[in-house]
Amino acid sequence: xxxxxxxxxxxxxxxxxxxxxxxxxxxxxxxxxxxxxxxxxxxxxxxxxxxxxxxxxxxxxxxxxxxxxxxxxxxxxxxxxxxxxxxxxxxxxxxxxxxxxxxxxxxxxxxxxxxxxxxxxxxxxxxxxxxxxxxxxxxxxxxxxxxxxxxxxxxxxxxxxxxxxxxxxxxxxxxxxxxxxxxxxxxxxxxxxxxxxxxxxxxxxxxxxx
Numbered sequence: 408x409x410x411x412x413x414x415x416x417x418x419x420x421x422x423x424x425x426x427x428x429x430x431x432x433x434x435x436x437x438x439x440x441x442x443x444x445x446x447x448x449x450x451x452x453x454x455x456x457x458x459x460x461x462x463x464x465x466x467x468x469x470x471x472x473x474x475x476x477x478x479x480x481x482x483x484x485x486x487x488x489x490x491x492x493x494x495x496x497x498x499x500x501x502x503x504x505x506x507x508x509x510x511x512x513x514x515x516x517x518x519x520x521x522x523x524x525x526x527x528x529x530x531x532x533x534x535x536x537x538x539x540x541x542x543x544x545x546x547x548x549x550x551x552x553x554x555x556x557x558x559x560x561x562x563x564x565x566x567x568x569x570x571x572x573x574x575x576x577x578x579x580x581x582x583x584x585x586x587x588x589x590x591x592x593x594x595x596x597x598x599x600x601x602x603x604x605x606x607x608x609x610x611x612x613x614x615x616x617x
Contacts (some may be wrong), residue, residue: 408421470530495537499544499556499571506555509576513555513604514562516578517585517615520602521554521594523546540571547573557604564613574602582615589617 448615474569524530524540535543548554553576560563579585589599596617603613 408463452527462565493541493574498541499537502544503556503571506557507561510555510557510574510604513574513576513578515603515608517580517582517601517603518578519585519588519599520572521551521575521599522573523559523570542588544571544573551575553577560602562606564603564608564610566610574604586617 478498522543524535524543526536526540527534546558554573555576557572557574559570559572560568560570575588577588579588579601582603585601586599589596589601592599600617601615605613
């Protein structure tokens with residue numbers, strides 16, 4: 408006599424082993440993680456790639472680089488047009504003339520001087536020419552939009568004439584406060600210090616180094 412057929416084996420949903428992830432699913436997860444990692448790297452490096460420091464060093468001017476505003480009134484800000492092909496002396500003269508009225512409002516006040524360059528000046532073994540002076544001015548204005556350009560010949564508080572001087576259009580009650588601003592910006596002592604412009608007084612008492 409044959410025995411009765413056994414009941415079909417059927418595992419309950421609690422007893423069944425979990426399904427294995429398929430290869431396409433794993434690949435999709437890995438791809439998503441790679442995309443997220445790439446986005447994070449780009450975000451972290453963005454500021455590093457776009458930040459330029461200004462420490463009185465020569466800067467090369469590339470085609471399409473930030474230019475200098477050449478028209479308008481009020482507080483000067485860098486223009487965004489290319490300056491390739493511009494005569495450096497003409498550009499410097501034009502910018503100083505535009506900034507003159509604003510610079511005059513700071514006569515007798517303590518302001519940070521962040522650059523003083525002239526053709527023939529040697530910095531770290533490199534001799535500045537007119538193009539290098541212009542590039543230095545552009546770099547300063549890139550970092551500090553409130554920067555103003557002046558000629559040392561126009562003020563008696565400078566020891567030497569013939570220099571293109573960049574100052575920051577922010578006044579401070581004391582030279583120590585102006586120098587503290589330089590410290591906060593991370594600028595080297597030779598590149599930033601307190602200056603007071605004058606049309607009648609000499610350099611003594613109007614320059615405080617850090």
